[in-house]
Amino acid sequence: MLIDAHCHLGDGAFEQDRDAVLARAREAGVEHVVVIGGTLAESERAAELARARPGLSATAGIHPHDARHWSAEAAARLRDLLDRPESVAVGETGLDYHYDHSSREAQRRVFEAQLSLAGELGKPVVVHSRDADDDMAAILRHATAPVVLHSFSSGRGVFEAGMAIGAYFSFSGMITFKNWNPAVRPSDCPTDRLLVETDGPYLAPAPHRGQRNEPALVRVVAEVLARVRGESVVSVERYTTDNARRLFGPRLATIL
């Protein structure tokens, strides 16, 4: 059993063969997929998919790339989406100073707004962080909702801020890349804070790098995580599944 804690299953890359993708996931032992929304449209799509099938949950949020589209109206629509039973978390939100598609000031404001919305609704927040360690660490310290640092690859400062608030660390196919040289290793993270994800259709693990990523490949991530932590795959499957259910709630017990 495995849970893919982060997949953009509503992406157009899955439009032609989504049922086959989910059948392959089931065959690989994936029981549940958290379908990520990073724009209002993607969040709407994630909710639709999750409503139609057991074994899928949705998140709703505004990615830092799109922080410039934040408005009172967008915030109200987000709140509506998060009210739905299939919706288990806020996000993906966060800071991305690598691409700077939105101004850094807008990114911080929109990230903080979603963090406080999550605190108010009592839902976890899915956080993206790239090249923004200082601001990320400073903002995380004030989080009032459970946080998951997705596709974790940040430095010591973000790790320590995350540890201070009991954050979860979600590892992706990046841990399988030859040039992966992390400041914080998966073995630095406590067992009860670890998750695995694909971030599909992006970040396919080696040896599939460059191809479309999909939930079945979360097994490759779990295998590499087990190897680098010196644990059995069965044990990684068990604790990452328990952690995802504790974090995201009872809907995660529904099975694909």
Ligand SMILES: [Zn+2]
């Ligand atoms: Zn993502």
